Amino acid sequence: MTVNEETLLGQPRRRPHKVAASSTVKPLASGDGSPLMIEIALIDEDPAQPRSKNNPGLRPESIAELAASYGAKGPKTPLSLRVNADVPGRYIINHGHRRYRAGKLNGLSVLPALIAGLA
Numbered sequence: 001m002t003v004n005e006e007t008l009l010g011q012p013r014r015r016p017h018k019v020a021a022s023s024t025v026k027p028l029a030s031g032d033g034s035p036l037m038i039e040i041a042l043i044d045e046d047p048a049q050p051r052s053k054n055n056p057g058l059r060p061e062s063i064a065e066l067a068a069s070y071g072a073k074g075p076k077t078p079l080s081l082r083v084n085a086d087v088p089g090r091y092i093i094n095h096g097h098r099r100y101r102a103g104k105l106n107g108l109s110v111l112p113a114l115i116a117g118l119a
Contacts, residue, residue: 035078035112040103043091043111044084057098067102075099078112091115 051058079096093100094116103111 035114037110038079038081038091038113038115039110040100040108042089043079043081043093043100043113044087045097045100046092046094049093049097051097058101063098063101063105066098067105070102070106070108074103074106074108074111078114080116081113082116 056062075096077096077099079099080094081091082094084090084092091113096113100111
């Protein structure tokens with residue numbers, strides 16, 4: 001079985017939806033299950049992140065290697081985020097800390113993300 005750019009396992013490829021920092025509308029799930037494009041400025045790292053700075057995956061050289069693999073489009077796998085209950089309009093990373101840091105290193109303005117709890 002092969003996968004091409006237009007389909008994935010026989011399903012049409014979905015385009016991500018963009019959510020801007022200037023948006024006054026609370027982002028909703030795209031409705032078709034595709035990731036939202038969230039401005040990186042609205043994403044916060046989880047302060048309770050269990051990985052320590054000594055974790056090999058979080059070392060600067062590891063993040064730089066990941067960033068170099070992105071190209072212009074960013075990560076292929078979306079981040080998993082949750083709404084920040086303490087700061088309206090912001091999100092906290094559930095999964096994808098390395099992808100987030102690599103995106104920042106590359107100077108990306110948006111990242112693909114799935115928002116937990118939105119349907």
